[in-house]
Amino acid sequence: MQAYLIWQPILNSDNRVSAERRANEFTHERFTHYWDSNKATGDLWKDLLRLNETAWDVYVLYGGSAEWTTELPDPDLWFPQLQHATRARFEVVTKQLLREMP
Structure with a gap:
């Protein structure tokens, strides 16, 4: 990560x-x-x-399969500001993305 x-x-x-x-x-x-x-x-x-x-003040999460080219890839999850994020949602998506990493 x-x-x-x-x-x-x-x-x-x-x-x-x-x-x-x-x-x-x-x-x-x-x-x-x-x-x-x-x-x-x-x-x-x-x-x-x-x-x-x-x-x-934007937080963007990408998994290991995101392809970075001349265009930004769509994120797996993003928050406009961290206080709008729920900890549970952040943890679920982060753990899922970490499991997908090689």
């Missing part, structure tokens, strides 16, 4: 320095951080997830 954290300037206080500072709060060998100054990834997620604005 791998986590990719993509930081982008959504709030007025968001910039590369603040993103690097926040990234220090989320350290793990499976975490990779990126800075997206143009919000390009947020706009891609916006379209895929059919949101009204640039996607931010």
Whole structure:
């Protein structure tokens, strides 16, 4: 399992320095951080997830069979913000995805 954290300037206080500072709060060998100054990834997620604005504070889960090409694959599960996710649903899907991994 791998986590990719993509930081982008959504709030007025968001910039590369603040993103690097926040990234220090989320350290793990499976975490990779990126800075997206143009919000390009947020706009891609916006379209895929059919949101009204640039996607931010979004949690997306993919299984090992997801194919990454020039288009984003449909996620197995996503939450617009973590507080909207129920722990039970998150655990069920995460465990299922882990079982499917080679």
